[in-house]
Amino acid sequence: MFNITLGQYYPGRSFLHQVDPRTKILATLVYSVFIFLVKEPEGFYLVAGFALLAMAASRIPPLTLIRGLRPILIFLVITLAFNAFMTPGETLWGWGPFRVTREGLAFGGLMALRLVLLVLVTSLLTLTTTPIALTDGLERLLRPFQRLGLPAAELALMMTIALRFVPTLFDEAQRILRAQQARGARLRVRGPLAQMQALLPILVPLFVAAFRRADELAVAMEARGYRGGRGRTRMRELRYTWRDGVTALAVAAFAAGVVYLRLLAG
Amino acid sequence: MASRRGEPSEPYILVRDVTYRYPGPPGGEPVLALDRVGFRVYRGEFVAVLGRNGSGKSTLARLLNALLLPQEGEVRVDGLDTRDPANLWAIRDRVGMVFQNPDNQIVAAVVEEDVAFGPENQGLPPEEIRRRVEEALAAVGLTALRDRPPHLLSGGQKQRLAIAGALALRPACLVLDEPTAMLDPRGRAEVMATVTRLREEAGVAVVLITHFMDEAARADRVVVMDRGRVVLEGSPREIFAQADRLRALHLDLPPVVALAAELRAAGVPVPPGILTLDELVEALCRLS
Amino acid sequence: MSIELEHVSYVYNPGTPAQWQALRDVSLTIRPGEFVGLIGATGSGKSTLVQHMNGLLRPTSGRVRVFGMDTSDPRTDLTRVRQRVGLVFQYPEHQLFAATVAEELAYGPTNLGLAPEEVQRRVRWALRAVGLGEELLTRSPFSLSGGQARRVALAGVLAMRPDVLVLDEPAAGLDPLGRREILDLIRNLHREGMTIVLVSHSMEDVAELATRVVVLDQGRVVMDGPPRELFRRHRELAALGLAAPVAAQLVDALKARGWPVPGQAVTIREAVAEVTAALAARRRERRPEGGREGGRAGV
């Protein structure tokens, strides 16, 4: 029922798995920004090429990655349709007041492609990085801002808990849903008020469960000496290697390419 | 309450006259969870804590490593008062804790990273953390599974992982709150074997809270709680000789003891004090 | 036939890295009036299997029929399936949601579309069946003690008046008295004619209650038979992560030491009977003239 490949760790020892989480986070950020700078078709070869390279470096079966896109399918369709109908231009196909234009189709297609690539690359980050490494990386990146009053360690803890518990809560939701179905629950009913009421038997126990789990985890962490990240060391120290150099170079080349194309067009 | 094992010097953990109340529902009375409880754990000792649902066992457990602080009375661990904030981390290093639901106490996505969580919090250097992780994994027999994601482990393995996570802090005492409630017979046997071995080989004191009477039968000492008080205390033999008293406290006899008692009731002269199946078989064979 | 599973296989998350085959070619028939104990190591597929019994899960391949209704057939009214087969999940008190116990118990029957008077009748019947008093009806289910909450959750399923009641570890986490009370209650429901499927990690409980035991291992049914036959296979059970009840272990050990016991006992009462009979037989052997009395003498 729920597809939770998005955001799950895919165990492995590929090049991308071994890149430092800080590098991966920054690279993902750069990519997400630059993908919106691209307007011309050549640029799309560049962003798509970079994404393919990253996919290859992760050694994750492409089918798995593509399946991870399923949850955003509906957004893709909406993006494509919205642009196809709403952009003025040469009419390809018309029906009453609705017209699909060539420009609209092209623009919608590019928007959808952008979305696909964005999701692919961010899911590569979470697929090749354990949640703990991800939070460590984030914490280290945010550490300079600690002096400005940013609670980096606490934020990292919150992220750990969230990441650790998203799949568990999905399971819990599913179990509660089934338990109420066993009592004849009907989930699809008419009217917003009735709909809310029909969902209560699932939402109430889910909230209770979420609190209980969060509380138990917090107690378990405290019992193991967790003191808010201060003075904490790591078994695996984050250390940059040649892989991070290579990744940084690739990202720099990508960014330079995008800027160059922009200048060329501008 | 009789004194056993010749009263060894100082208790490692001392709970004296502790009272604890939870805030009740809005507008209601506070809930009295512990009522002037006295409790002690000696070095290397295996204590089982029994008691009906809501009798205060989990509350007591949480007082032993300063997850909760006594509102009246005092708790001392290795001489350290738990109410003194300066002692907090020293106490948590000394008393490890394992809970009922393994899924809610595993923090990391890889077995060995989860074990490393405690020593990392202590701020140990990476080499020392590695050493601790190796040691803890070996102690619970999970070395071969170190790279697994925890959600692919069986229930018994997950619970052993939770024990390893606590052991990595090198505690002198391990408190386990119903660690076998969700396990199958093999998982339960794994956890009990791990606990007994830790005590024998590493001298770790164990406080085991359980609803399974046969697990309590393996302890050095059994403490029975009821309505926030300690009402019975003694060796398993002494405790499980009091069938009627136990039933009144919503407890029961371990299956072997119950079997021996039924035999006795049917006229078979098995001697009192039998706790294990082997003892029962021996006793029966001696009869004929 | 109440529930028939034919060659049922079930795969979780097909086509993802988390793909997992939880059931493999399970064929099983639950007959009216049976008390089936379902045992197996953690992860052997017990919970997955029982969710097939009321159409919550539908087989990836194979077929499940509940009172003749095929759960995979889109024309089947699953609410009717779930009315006839009640399923009590593990830790069912975690699914309580309503403001009062009365509302909680009315949820199931109301979903069945029953008239309010009938709903009320069933609410009171279910509450009585689990041994709770009517004064609880106005309480919040969240204010109950653990054992009470567990019973209210059980009553919530009973209020649908199922023909078959399936329980997934109903006594987990309860103290020994709470455990005994829940099991007695289930035994009574069985005596009154309800078909029971009980998932449990406690071999003692299964031996005490079940008329038939089914053992799962890695998604397959590996043993199926009366407790008396099944619990004698100690070594096989141990290999599956299970154990025989203490009573069975005792008579087995005695038999191995040369005692003239049949070695059939699985409950405490049966073990006591075997031991006393064996002792009496020995005593007769020693005193062929008959001595004083029978087995009970001389203690």
Ligand SMILES: Nc1ncnc2c1ncn2[C@@H]1O[C@H](COP(=O)(O)OP(=O)(O)OP(=O)(O)O)[C@@H](O)[C@H]1O
């Ligand atoms: N967080 C809390 N808030 C309010 N009351 C609580 C809380 N935790 C426990 N209690 C109450 O305190 C009493 C003792 O609870 P505790 O959990 O220590 O019992 P227990 O012996 O561990 O029971 P069980 O065998 O069910 O685990 C109970 O009456 C319980 O309802």
Ligand SMILES: Nc1ncnc2c1ncn2[C@@H]1O[C@H](COP(=O)(O)OP(=O)(O)OP(=O)(O)O)[C@@H](O)[C@H]1O
């Ligand atoms: N929602 C799910 N997604 C993926 N795999 C699952 C899911 N639920 C169960 N499984 C897997 O299917 C297998 C069977 O699980 P199931 O819960 O049926 O076992 P069980 O016999 O009930 O175990 P336990 O005694 O621990 O309750 C397990 O390996 C489990 O990890």
Ligand SMILES: [Mg+2]
């Ligand atoms: Mg408790």
Ligand SMILES: [Mg+2]
């Ligand atoms: Mg289960």
